Amino acid sequence: MALDKPYLDVPGTTIFDAEQSRKGYWLNQFCMSLMQAENRTRFKADEDAYLATWPMTAEQKAAVRARDLNWMMRTGGNIYFLSKLGATDGLSFQQMAGSMTGMTEEAYRAMMLAGGRSPEGNRVLGEGGNAQGPMSMSSAWKEWEAAHGQMALADAVQNAHAQAAQGQAHITASVFTSHVPAIGAAIDHGKTGDDYWKPLFQGYEYSKQWMQGHLPDVIFLVYNDHATSFDLGVIPTFAIGTAAEFEPADEGYGPRPVPKVQGHPDLAAHIAQSVIQQDFDLTLVNTLKVDHGLTVPLSLMFGQPEHWPCQVIPFHVNVVQYPVPSGQRCFQLGQAIRRAVESYDRPLKVQIWGTGGMSHQLQGPRAGLINAEWDNRFLDRLIADPADLATMPHIDYVREAGSEGIELVMWLIARGAMADVAGGPAPKLAHRFFHVPASNTAVGHLILENRND
Numbered sequence: 001m002a003l004d005k006p007y008l009d010v011p012g013t014t015i016f017d018a019e020q021s022r023k024g025y026w027l028n029q030f031c032m033s034l035m036q037a038e039n040r041t042r043f044k045a046d047e048d049a050y051l052a053t054w055p056m057t058a059e060q061k062a063a064v065r066a067r068d069l070n071w072m073m074r075t076g077g078n079i080y081f082l083s084k085l086g087a088t089d090g091l092s093f094q095q096m097a098g099s100m101t102g103m104t105e106e107a108y109r110a111m112m113l114a115g116g117r118s119p120e121g122n123r124v125l126g127e128g129g130n131a132q133g134p135m136s137m138s139s140a141w142k143e144w145e146a147a148h149g150q151m152a153l154a155d156a157v158q159n160a161h162a163q164a165a166q167g168q169a170h171i172t173a174s175v176f177t178s179h180v181p182a183i184g185a186a187i188d189h190g191k192t193g194d195d196y197w198k199p200l201f202q203g204y205e206y207s208k209q210w211m212q213g214h215l216p217d218v219i220f221l222v223y224n225d226h227a228t229s230f231d232l233g234v235i236p237t238f239a240i241g242t243a244a245e246f247e248p249a250d251e252g253y254g255p256r257p258v259p260k261v262q263g264h265p266d267l268a269a270h271i272a273q274s275v276i277q278q279d280f281d282l283t284l285v286n287t288l289k290v291d292h293g294l295t296v297p298l299s300l301m302f303g304q305p306e307h308w309p310c311q312v313i314p315f316h317v318n319v320v321q322y323p324v325p326s327g328q329r330c331f332q333l334g335q336a337i338r339r340a341v342e343s344y345d346r347p348l349k350v351q352i353w354g355t356g357g358m359s360h361q362l363q364g365p366r367a368g369l370i371n372a373e374w375d376n377r378f379l380d381r382l383i384a385d386p387a388d389l390a391t392m393p394h395i396d397y398v399r400e401a402g403s404e405g406i407e408l409v410m411w412l413i414a415r416g417a418m419a420d421v422a423g424g425p426a427p428k429l430a431h432r433f434f435h436v437p438a439s440n441t442a443v444g445h446l447i448l449e450n451r452n453d
């Protein structure tokens with residue numbers, strides 16, 4: 001991965017980044033479970049039986065049994081999570097930290113009393129400080145390494161060879177579409193041929209064919225969660241799904257009968273790292289059920305397959321509770337996402353989708369508002385001059401496109417990721433469609449292809 005990780009050469013230090021978090025997900029979740037007295041009792045009564053209920057790796061379990069914090073951190077543990085295990089064993093934070101240094105408890109305490117460890121000689125690997133020695137290892141870890149280390153090395157070498165011959169990921173196209181739940185229900189209940197729905201689904205016939213010839217490896221799917229996975233307890237502005245799998249949510253009608261969504265944890269973690277380094281504050285989400293905002297666009301573009309034909313990275317934008325991000329911020333974020341994708345050194349074809357909108361209002365006496373003229377102007381400007389469109393303030397969306405029309409800011413994320421925004425050629429307009437109504441909503445749809453793909 002071509003990412004800036006300057007912290008990798010800090011001696012005796014493991015920075016808990018998205019990659020570590022992904023490795024350590026279940027180990028850390030297991031540790032959190034020990035915050036409940038009942039679980040601590042079960043764990044203490046029979047460690048192996050309790051560990052057997054957690055889908056951690058055999059190595060993580062061995063590291064837990066050995067109570068080797070350095071080993072647990074190597075396999076993805078984070079000290080604040082691991083401390084719950086230490087607390088269960090009755091250890092203080094000082095005892096836990098000291099146990100990782102190779103010093104006795106008394107020597108570590110004495111060092112702290114004398115003013116703590118000096119950063120001198122301990123800023124960069126290879127200096128002469130007192131944190132530069134080999135990491136302290138329990139005998140259990142040493143035995144594990146002896147048994148498995150050679151295999152791990154062989155795997156690493158093989159991976160390095162496989163990676164070396166590959167190229168960079170790139171964005172091939174962007175797809176824009178509304179995501180009305182009634183469209184999903186029409187598909188799920190076999191109503192796509194009804195008089196009401198036929199004209200809408202005809203508008204996606206070309207798209208399904210297009211998709212056959214332009215299937216990406218990964219879709220970066222920008223949508224908004226509709227009070228499904230995120231309640232009012234936590235309101236992330238931008239959240240990226242870094243899990244391996246996302247189940248369709250039950251929004252009150254039962255989960256849609258659609259396949260589970262397979263994520264791309266490695267690319268998602270890479271994008272998170274890169275985009276946050278570009279000063280966008282993303283929330284990383286490892287537990288996420290996906291609602292109609294994500295599944296309806298997939299159904300429109302792929303129909304009803306047994307498995308979705310590519311991996312999908314869900315990207316949620318808060319457009320439910322104000323303040324919501326500006327069009328400008330979304331447009332800039334799209335540019336950051338393109339840079340992130342292009343710095344991923346595997347030759348993946350990535351599509352970016354912007355979903356939600358067009359004009360609609362689902363609330364109050366103004367419910368049912370549709371502004372077809374404004375919507376079509378939005379499509380024109382999105383195609384031809386997205387930078388100018390991005391300057392439009394929120395209030396214009398609300399006044400002109402209805403309160404829920406604000407979802408359209410998400411389209412600017414996908415548009416910002418296209419090559420022309422970074423000085424490349426203008427995209428090819430492969431398809432444009434507009435229809436009123438689907439339930440309470442005007443439906444818009446575009447496919448833009450990056451040229452040279």
Ligand SMILES: O=C(O)c1ccc(O)c(O)c1
Nearest residue numbers: 179180181438439440441
């Ligand atoms: O038109 C509708 O019914 C409708 C309902 C919920 C949504 O999230 C939406 O975008 C549209």
